[in-house]
Amino acid sequence: MRTVFLETYGCQMNVADSELMAGVLERAGMSLVDRPEDADALILNTCAIREHAEQRVIGRIGDFARYKQRNPAVVIGVAGCMAQHLRKKLLDGRRSLDLVVGPDGYRDLPRLLQRAAGEPVAQVRLDRDETYGDLEPRREPGVRAWVTVQRGCDKFCTYCVVPFTRGRERSLPLADLVRQVRTAADQGFREIVFLGQTVNSYHDGTHDFADLLRATDAVEGVTRIRYTSPHPSDMSVRVIDAMSTCAKVMPHVHLPLQSGSDPILSAMNRTYTTGEFRDVAERIRRAIPGVALTTDIIVGFPGETEQDFEATAALMREIRFESAFLFKYSARPDTRAFTWPETVSEEAKGHRLSQLIELQHQISGEVHDAMVGRDVEVLVEGPSRRGGEEREPQLHGKTPQFKTVVFRDDGTPAGALRRVRIVGATPVTLFGESLAQPTPAPLVTIAG
DSSP states (O other): OOEEEEEEOSSHHHHHHHHHHHHHHHHTTOEEOSSGGGOSEEEEEEOOSSHHHHHHHHHHHHHHHHHHHHOTTOEEEEEEHHHHHSHHHHHHHOTTOOEEEOTTOGGGHHHHHHHHTTSOEEEOOOOTTOOOTTOOOOOOSSSEEEEEOEESOSOOOTTOOHHHHTOSOEEOOHHHHHHHHHHHHHTTOOEEEEEOTTGGGOBOSSOBHHHHHHHHHTOTTOOEEEEEOOOGGGOOHHHHHHHHHOTTBOSEEEOOOBOSOHHHHHHHTOSOOHHHHHHHHHHHHHHSTTOEEEEEEEEOOTTOOHHHHHHHHHHHHHHOOSEEEEEEOOOOTTSGGGGSOOOSOHHHHHHHHHHHHHHHHHHHHHHHHTTTTOEEEEEEEEEOTTOBTTBOOEEEEEOTTOOEEEEEOOSOOTTOEEEEEEEEEOSSEEEEEEOSOOBSOOOOOOOO
């Protein structure tokens, strides 16, 4: 068992977990390869949040089975939330599958792969003490480092499977996180993104999330600090104050709303009302000039009426989120809402989703149009995919508000800060012209 192909599905937390797994495998003497045909083991790191993601993973297992037909010694594994959530179905229904490992089993991954070469293996026990705080991930090269500050969740939203797939909430010690941030900065990463299911509920027994922001704001070499996703009920005065006073903490808050209807929020067990959400948004905007608020919204939750939906649209128009992730409700086994009758047809869900997409597209376009003529500071990430042989080469990067800016390639290295004037906009992307020589902050390429 020398080579492993690792493929990731899902959110940034899954990406961070894959980097953690890669570090564990490499320390055990294994190598990560870029092509499945070159691997002794094929691992899918999965997400169970939505049914569509599960279907994609099941289809990918079928693709991997063809490699096993050519080489029966190949080990096929599924890791992550889907492994935890669908362990019986995966092992019983997919004879090609050799290994199922949940989010708390990555420390033993090399040993489990060796065992799986002889017989099917499942390691899905949840461990309330496992945080992986002592393990160093193998981070992918780039400007941004993901740092998981908290695992699991205690909120138990009625639509969400995370407490059942990742277990109860536990936070890593602040000292371990500061060490991880220093290591990432030494490796050349310029932006740190703290991850947690409800990241602002972080508390290691002594220090809260505001303490973490302040401690890492002092780390040399770090240019920017972000986090995702906070819970509105945990957006305390201390956290907002830390954001307003820490120079490296960026003015962007992704604040999931989920619904603009109080009855639906109650049914979702979101623990806040629309009035309380509105108050939090107002406090953030008063304290942090130029802050960008973005959000998540679910349409078609059981019991959602047309009036509930219109309340969501009205609150979107009022708060004017700068962007939003918009989803149709997808019933997930093990959640409280799974047994509730679906009251909104798929056709109605699709129609409501289209209306919100159109509304958000309009708002985002208006926000971006108002930025034309302004100067912004962009953290350069590298060449833009908009470039090509027939086009002038371009770079792309992010503003402090996490907006994508594309501008002509002037040789600015990835990891540098570049002053750019916005000259054009779409609802998704800003276009700019560079104004000055890049700030010296070149990205250090990470070995491997």
